[in-house]
Amino acid sequence: MDPILIAVLVIAILAVITLVRSVRIVPQARAGVVERLGRYTRTQGAGVAVLVPFVDRLRPLIDLREQVVSFPPQPVITSDNLTVAIDSVIYFQVTDPRSATYEIQNYIQAVEQLTITTLRNVVGALNLEQTLTSRDGINTQLRGVLDEATGPWGIRVARVEIKAIEPPASIRDAMEKQMRADRDKRAIILSAEGQRESAIKTAEGQKAAQILAAEGAKTAAILTAEADRQSRILRAEGERAARYLSAQGQAKAIETTFGAIHAAKPDPALLAYQYLQTLPQIAQGDANKMWIVPSEFSKALEGLAGLAGGPGGSGAGDNVPSWLSVQSSGGPAASGPAAEPIDTDGWFDSNLPAAADLPEAAAIRASDDDPDSRSAHAGLPEDDLADSSALPPIPPLPPVPPLPPTS
Secondary structure, eight states: OOHHHHHHHHHHHHHHHHHHHHEEEEOTTEEEEEEETTEEEEEEOSEEEEOOTTTEEEOOOEEOSOEEEEOOOEEEEOTTSOEEEEEEEEEEEESOHHHHHHTOSOHHHHHHHHHHHHHHHHHHTSOHHHHHHOHHHHHHHHHHHHHHHHGGGTEEEEEEEEEEEEOOHHHHHHHHHHHHHHHHHHHHHHHHHHHHHHHHHHHHHHHHHHHHHHHHHHHHHHHHHHHHHHHHHHHHHHHHHHHHHHHHHHHHHHHHHHHHHHHHOOOHHHHHHHHHHHHHHHHOSTTOSOOOOOTHHHHHHHHHHHHTTOOOOOSGGGGSOOGGGSOOSOOTTOSSOOOOOOOOTTTTOOOSOOGGGSHHHHHHGGGGGSHHHHHHTTTSOOOGGGOGGGSOOOOOOOOOOOOOOOO
């Protein structure tokens, strides 16, 4: 082969290699650091970059997007000497490719180690309960410390999150027992409060029922007393009217009997006979063990003996005054006009005033207007018996027919 041709081929290959090394394309959201003869020259952004062959060098591209790095669980000791495993995740972004290239060797590893040490410092000042309930505070403190520490490296920490906090198994068992005890306690408290409310409501209902029952019993007793009083008043009025009518009947009977006796003008023999008929009635009765014979008994016997034709009797007894010795002025056949018939109209008419018109009725019914009686009668129908004028009048008895005239 011709040496000239070989030289041309070698030069063409070197030219292609030089061209390829001189032109570089940087993708979007990426950046590269350009070094010339080992010194920093510029930061190459996205686009076409033209380099001087064998003089300029483009270092590995750096991702400018926000990156997410998840760290494995790290053992952390709390202030109460309990070891917990904390799993965290960090969100950061490279803002200065030059600082990320020259200020730190491996910024990802540096961020991881810095996160672990900062996490231990923050959690070490908290106890277990505060660690479990203060995730937002821990995230804020971690972000502030990491952002301040990674600023010179050209890195901005956007967010730090605690994914999980795992206490030891024994602590988890104790926490579950405590949580179960708290739930049982709340359940017992709620049940006790429910029972108390139920007891209070039941007691209030029983109290109201007893009050209503007492009021009902009071009203019933008042009404019963009123009814009993009204019935006694009416019964007393009836008894008084009956006694008055009975007394009037007896008076009329006595008056009629007395008038009939005087009108008939009986003789001593008839009177002695009636007197002897009354003696057996005097002796009647199981309790009568001894009875006294009146002094007029001998006179009656003497009268009867005279009627039979015997001696009229003599001796000391003849001077004894007696109604039997009175001579009759005439018998039924004696001279004189016949007796007039007896008028019985009005014998059984009661001339007494009504019970409600008596002065004592006002005192008896004065208690109807007191506050207790009015409050007891509130809402109740008025008693028709309260008005004595509503009582039906006592019907008059039929007149007794006149006695036939005696002959």
